[in-house]
Amino acid sequence: MDGEVLTQPLFRSLGWTWWTKRPSYLLVFLRESSSVFIAVQVVLVLVLLHKAGQPAADYQAYLDFLWNPGMVVFHVVSIVFALWHTYTWFNLLPQTVAIRIRGRRIPGLLLVAPQFGGWAVVTGLIIAWVWWVGAA
Amino acid sequence: MSTAIETMVKFEVFRYQPDWDEPTYQVYDVPYHEDWVVLDALNYIKDTIDGTLTYRWSCRMGVCGSCGAMVNGYPKLTCAAFLSEYMPGPIRVEPLVNFNVERDLVTNLEGFMDKLESVQPWIIRDDGATDELKSEYLQTPAQHAVYQQFSMCINCLLCYAACPVSSHSDEFIGPAALALAQRYNLDSRDEGVEQRRDVILKDEGIWECSFVGECSAVCPKHVDPAGAIQQAKMTGAIDYYRRLLMPWTVKS
Numbered sequence: 001m002d003g004e005v006l007t008q009p010l011f012r013s014l015g016w017t018w019w020t021k022r023p024s025y026l027l028v029f030l031r032e033s034s035s036v037f038i039a040v041q042v043v044l045v046l047v048l049l050h051k052a053g054q055p056a057a058d059y060q061a062y063l064d065f066l067w068n069p070g071m072v073v074f075h076v077v078s079i080v081f082a083l084w085h086t087y088t089w090f091n092l093l094p095q096t097v098a099i100r101i102r103g104r105r106i107p108g109l110l111l112v113a114p115q116f117g118g119w120a121v122v123t124g125l126i127i128a129w130v131w132w133v134g135a136a
Numbered sequence: 137m138s139t140a141i142e143t144m145v146k147f148e149v150f151r152y153q154p155d156w157d158e159p160t161y162q163v164y165d166v167p168y169h170e171d172w173v174v175l176d177a178l179n180y181i182k183d184t185i186d187g188t189l190t191y192r193w194s195c196r197m198g199v200c201g202s203c204g205a206m207v208n209g210y211p212k213l214t215c216a217a218f219l220s221e222y223m224p225g226p227i228r229v230e231p232l233v234n235f236n237v238e239r240d241l242v243t244n245l246e247g248f249m250d251k252l253e254s255v256q257p258w259i260i261r262d263d264g265a266t267d268e269l270k271s272e273y274l275q276t277p278a279q280h281a282v283y284q285q286f287s288m289c290i291n292c293l294l295c296y297a298a299c300p301v302s303s304h305s306d307e308f309i310g311p312a313a314l315a316l317a318q319r320y321n322l323d324s325r326d327e328g329v330e331q332r333r334d335v336i337l338k339d340e341g342i343w344e345c346s347f348v349g350e351c352s353a354v355c356p357k358h359v360d361p362a363g364a365i366q367q368a369k370m371t372g373a374i375d376y377y378r379r380l381l382m383p384w385t386v387k388s
Binding site for chain 1: 152159209210230231233234235236237244277278281282300303304346347348349350352353360362363366367369370
């Protein structure tokens with residue numbers, strides 16, 4: 001080697017299984033993964049709207065498909081993911097938005113609470129509307 | 137003569153030299169002291185057991201940012217990691233991940249320095265007074281408070297070691313450099329937003345961050361780089377639509 005010093009860079013990364021290495025990573029991974037379930041839900045709703053314009057038998061067949069046990073499990077998992085995504089995202093807003101009044105940054109709670117309040121109101125209105133349509 | 141038996145703690149320290157094919161872990165028994173931090177233990181090893189162990193340190197009080205390492209898998213300043221938190225051990229000490237290892241616990245920081253320089257983390261003035269300030273640039277306490285948190289960075293790079301995006305993208309500018317870019321963009325004395333714009337808004341800039349948030353969790357100075365990046369995203373998005381919808385308001 002005549003005195004030559006070998007230098008090989010040794011790069012150590014978190015690797016592709018990074019999300020398994022800490023609970024905090026896993027929670028973020030689940031937050032981001034939730035978008036897959038929500039995207040599939042959107043597709044299912046779009047197909048439902050399309051089927052609503054088709055003959056009644058087609059529409060009923062699609063409803064039966066949505067009610068099969070596998071799809072029910074999928075819907076339950078999806079709603080859990082949607083709730084988790086919403087909860088985490090609302091709580092991240094204070095980091096994203098820095099609003100200052102008279103030079104002082106407003107407390108995060110003032111940004112988070114209205115979101116949860118608005119969410120509850122909108123959810124209540126939708127449930128009331130569905131109930132009202134069903135009763136009519 | 138005291139007969140008390142000294143409590144020992146086992147250290148598994150990452151060892152690597154550039155002419156080695158593979159790194160290894162060397163085990164050292166270190167006496168436990170309640171007031172010792174991991175850096176004290178490393179100094180004990182170097183002074184009394186193995187003088188070949190290589191690592192960086194300087195101030196030992198959480199200011200210089202040079203003693204960062206992975207302690208039991210988490211990025212920590214070794215001068216702030218008390219042994220008592222890890223008892224009964226063993227305590228595994230490794231170099232910060234997401235960097236090339238030079239030797240033992242020492243990582244190569246050249247890539248980071250290039251990224252840091254690319255965001256021009258200094259006050260830029262339209263009047264060309266970057267190198268030599270030409271007058272006083274006054275600032276109120278309220279104006280200072282806007283960026284103060286982001287100015288606390290000590291470049292310890294724990295945030296890069298906690299960032300999965302940095303782990304998979306060598307080009308990602310990363311948490312500390314982007315937080316410092318935001319720090320100067322928010323500084324009322326600075327006029328360099330346009331000059332930093334392209335670097336911050338490029339694909340490897342703020343938009344590559346997926347808001348894992350672990351950079352802020354590990355930051356020993358509570359800088360909140362994740363918050364700085366998200367705030368820069370918000371500013372960038374508003375700026376995009378302003379340029380699109382009201383181009384006459386954009387300074388050429």
